[in-house]
Every structure is written in C-alpha cells, then in structure tokens.
Amino acid sequence: MPTRLKPILKRNLPERDVLRLGDLANWRFEGTPLAVVGHPVKHSVSPEMHNAALEELADRNPGFKDWHYFKFDIEPERLREALALFYRNKFKGLNLTVPHKILAAKWIEAAEPEVRLSGACNTLLWTDNGYRGYNTDLYGMTRAIEESFALKLRGRQALLIGAGGAARAAAVACLTHKVGALHLTNRTREKLDPLVEEMAGIRDDIPIKIHQLAGPFAISSRHLIVINATSLGLKESDPAPVALKGLHPDTKVLDMIYNPSKTALLKEAESLGMRTANGLPMLVFQGERSFRIWTKKSPSVQTMFRAAVDSLAE
Ligand code: ATR
Numbered sequence: 323m324p325t326r327l328k329p330i331l332k333r334n335l336p337e338r339d340v341l342r343l344g345d346l347a348n349w350r351f352e353g354t355p356l357a358v359v360g361h362p363v364k365h366s367v368s369p370e371m372h373n374a375a376l377e378e379l380a381d382r383n384p385g386f387k388d389w390h391y392f393k394f395d396i397e398p399e400r401l402r403e404a405l406a407l408f409y410r411n412k413f414k415g416l417n418l419t420v421p422h423k424i425l426a427a428k429w430i431e432a433a434e435p436e437v438r439l440s441g442a443c444n445t446l447l448w449t450d451n452g453y454r455g456y457n458t459d460l461y462g463m464t465r466a467i468e469e470s471f472a473l474k475l476r477g478r479q480a481l482l483i484g485a486g487g488a489a490r491a492a493a494v495a496c497l498t499h500k501v502g503a504l505h506l507t508n509r510t511r512e513k514l515d516p517l518v519e520e521m522a523g524i525r526d527d528i529p530i531k532i533h534q535l536a537g538p539f540a541i542s543s544r545h546l547i548v549i550n551a552t553s554l555g556l557k558e559s560d561p562a563p564v565a566l567k568g569l570h571p572d573t574k575v576l577d578m579i580y581n582p583s584k585t586a587l588l589k590e591a592e593s594l595g596m597r598t599a600n601g602l603p604m605l606v607f608q609g610e611r612s613f614r615i616w617t618k619k620s621p622s623v624q625t626m627f628r629a630a631v632d633s634l635a636e
Pocket of ligand 1 (some may be wrong): 483484485487509513514551553554575592612
C-alpha cells in the first residue's frame with residue numbers, strides 16, 4: 323500500500339534535479355517542500371541525506387509522506403527575491419549554503435543567538451511571522467568532534483586554521499563550549515585580525531592566541547584539536563595548510579572538507595599517529611539538527627550518513 327500511495331502523494335514533483343528561481347514563480351508541488359539553496363549547489367548531497375531520512379520517518383509516521391527536499395541554484399543577487407517566493411510557497415525549511423549563509427544572517431530578523439554570534443545562517447524555519455534563522459553548523463562541528471574522538475571541547479586547546487565563514491562558526495562553537503584556549507591562524511592577517519577581535523568580544527575569559535601559518539606552533543598540550551576551516555584541500559593536489567610535525571601525537575585533527583575524503587592534512591596526521599575525522603560527520607550532524615528543527619522528529623543519523631556516502635560515491 324505505501325508504495326502505491328507514494329506517486330499519488332508526491333504529485334507534481336519537478337523533473338529536474340537542480341531547480342531555479344523560475345521554478346518558484348509557478349510552484350505546483352502539493353506536499354511540504356524543503357530545500358537547499360546555494361550557488362553553485364550541484365554537488366550538494368543534502369537532498370539525498372534528507373530525503374532518505376524523510377522516507378524512513380514516513381514509514382513510521384504517514385504525516386511525512388508528502389514531504390520532499392529539493393535543490394535550488396539561486397544567484398546571490400536574487401536571494402532576497404527567492405526567499406520571499408520560498409516563503410509564499412510555504413517551504414517549511416531551507417538550508418543555505420555557499421555563498422548565502424552570511425547574506426541571510428544579515429536579513430533574517432528572527433534568529434537564534436548562534437546566528438548573531440557567527441554572522442552566518444544555514445537553516446531557516448517557516449513561521450507565521452516569517453523565516454526563523456538557525457546555524458546548525460556549530461552543533462554539527464561539536465557533535466562531530468564528540469562522536470569522532472569521544473571527547474568534549476570543554477577545556478581542550480583548539481587550533482583553528484582559517485578566517486572565513488566556516489572558521490568563524492567553528493570559533494564560536496569552540497568559545498561557547500568553553501575550550502581552554504583558542505589558537506587561530508590564517509594565510510593573511512587582514513581577515514584574521516577582525517576575527518580575533520570579534521571572538522575576544524564573545525568571551526574575554528578564554529585566551530585567544532595568534533600563530534603564523536608556517537608555524538612552528540608552540541602548543542605542547544596533549545589535549546589539542548586541530549580544525550581545518552580553509553578551502554585548501556578541496557583539490558586532490560592541494561598541500562596541507564599547516565605542518566603538524568612537532569605537535570603532540572595525541573592531537574586530534576578534524577578537516578571540514580569531506581570531498582576528497584582524505585586531504586593532505588589528514589594523511590599527514592595519520593602518518594604521525596594522530597586520530598582524524600573528515601567533514602562528513604559534521605555535514606550529517608548539521609543536517610540532523612536542521613531535520614529536527616523542521617519536523618520536530620529525530621532522524622536516523624546512520625541513514626543520513628549512508629545516503630551521503632552513497633551519493634558521494636556516485
Ligand atoms: P568559507 O566561508 O567557506 O570559510 P571563505 O570565506 O572564502 O570561505 O574562506 C576561505 C578560507 O580559506 C580563508 O581563511 C582563506 O584564507 P585567506 O583569508 O588568507 O584568504 C583560506 N584559504 C583559501 N585558499 C587558501 C590557500 N591556498 N592557502 C591557505 N589558506 C587558504
């Protein structure tokens with residue numbers, strides 16, 4: 323019965339994989355829509371991850387049978403217009419990805435404190451008064467560290483590489499979870515200095531130290547977590563952004579990049595006997611929290627993880 327019901331309930335599903343602004347003007351999907359919005363967005367695995375979790379949820383709870391998660395490519399200049407159309411068409415939830423997270427944080431009036439602190443918004447929830455903004459990347463990173471390394475951020479030393487949007491969210495997560503000290507490094511000082519200043523304004527009781535990207539890092543702690551939040555590593559041929567030699571072998575290394583699955587940084591960490599994690603658990607956990615915000619139900623993290631891995635392998 324459920325398999326026969328599905329085509330009826332999922333009526334008017336658009337046929338194309340990546341949708342555009344024009345599709346919103348004449349929106350005919352009759353279920354409850356969710357979507358990821360980015361530019362470019364082709365490579366996002368969020369639709370596979372969320373649709374797999376929605377299908378599983380619908381097996382237990384038929385009220386979710388007509389929910390579907392779409393993928394929209396929207397240029398930044400058209401984002402404002404698109405958000406109004408998403409709202410009018412009752413998109414229950416949106417995920418915002420590159421380059422929209424920072425723009426949306428400026429526009430969304432009703433937002434969780436994590437959005438104001440990080441200056442970035444990756445999740446929107448439809449409410450009677452407009453969209454409400456969240457940043458589930460902070461939760462995603464924290465949970466990924468807890469699950470991958472079986473430890474909490476509290477009291478640890480964190481060495482964060484990068485000063486863009488991803489680094490900012492990671493820095494806020496480190497401070498709100500009360501790391502013992504936050505070590506920051508970036509290719510250029512121009513972007514690093516304002517980040518340091520802003521982070522110092524969030525918590526003045528946690529030491530923030532600046533390091534040269536070239537090292538050496540004078541951090542002798544065995545309770546160190548290194549987090550790569552730069553885009554260096556996205557290309558297979560990219561070198562590691564920092565040299566890990568000299569850091570304690572108990573150091574844990576998280577690279578936010580998940581494709582390729584093993585960056586030069588993670589390879590170097592492994593060769594030094596350090597424990598590592600790529601960005602996939604972070605992606606899945608940010609998705610898990612977004613899913614809970616929209617559906618008020620807990621998805622299976624394993625299902626989301628499997629769907630993301632399968633989709634990346636295609
Ligand atoms: P995001 O929002 O995803 O963080 P971003 O704001 O463009 O993206 O930031 C990219 C980060 O990767 C920056 O910290 C950038 O360093 P700069 O601030 O010096 O630009 C870093 N990055 C990009 N390419 C790099 C490279 N080849 N070597 C070292 N760092 C690099």
